[in-house]
Amino acid sequence: MDDNWQYNLRNTLKSADSCNLFFQSQQFQDQSFPIKIPLEFANLINKNDPNDPLLKQVISAPIQAQSGFSISPLDDEKYMPITGLIHKYHNRVLLITSRVCAIHCQYCFRQNFNYTKHDAISNYLAIEDYIRSHSQINEVILSGGDPLSLSDEKLAQLIEKIENIPHIKNLRIHTRSAVVTPSRITTKLIDILSKSKINVVLVTHINHVNELSDVFTKAIQEFNNVTLLNQSVLLKGVNDSVSILSKLSTELFEIGILPYYLHLLDKVSGAEHFLVSDENAQKLYKTLQNSLSGYLVPRLVRDENLKSKTLF
């Protein structure tokens, strides 16, 4: 059972032909950001609904050139003092731990990122030297790609090295794999994170309540001593409604995950159709604040080159 996730990671829908066959449609076309849909996620999609909110996240739309969109909206490379490490904020660094994702989300701001050039695992010795020589850094964030595409063994080795840096108190792991391939939440992974010597924060990336499968819901509640937070991206046609966002927050809380961030779209070329205007986002957010207890309302933020800026 515990090894199923590696099989599932390989057995994905990866071409327009395979998707059209699976969904019995002609909607898919091969696109610049290649299609990748794990079967665990594909099976949650309603094949009879062309507007299914999960389907919309993985299918491309005709290009609608719009000003302000670019291939690299956050310019990560500006903040990489060494290969594989992003240092934008005083007290924390982000490691590009993997180039692999379980799914290709068509709104992804890193879809054009040069992962080959920036691999934290192969450059780990230099990264550790950098962190050790910057004693103000107290948090390491594992990102990617998706850090959970690493094997449990590699992840355990990496976490142990990070734990042994005296001034690192917090480890944060950002993952979409956990929800789109819930078989990835192995008993070994649960053990590694639950027994860490430092504070572990697992940030799931979940945009819609339909992504919460029974397997995920059961597995995520097995973690101990791990803070569970969620971040979503506000996506037109997927989750830009108060009822959907309220339901997501409520159900996340029921399974022990606190809604943390609601990101405005990063303006990457090809994702124009997902954009919710600032004005509409603000209106929606105010209604959300009136509908939910404060602790269920994620913070509405926009990533800018230097900061995740809280809005409204």
Ligand code: SF4
């Ligand atoms: S899982 Fe995250 S990094 Fe990977 S394609 Fe989706 S949004 Fe991008």
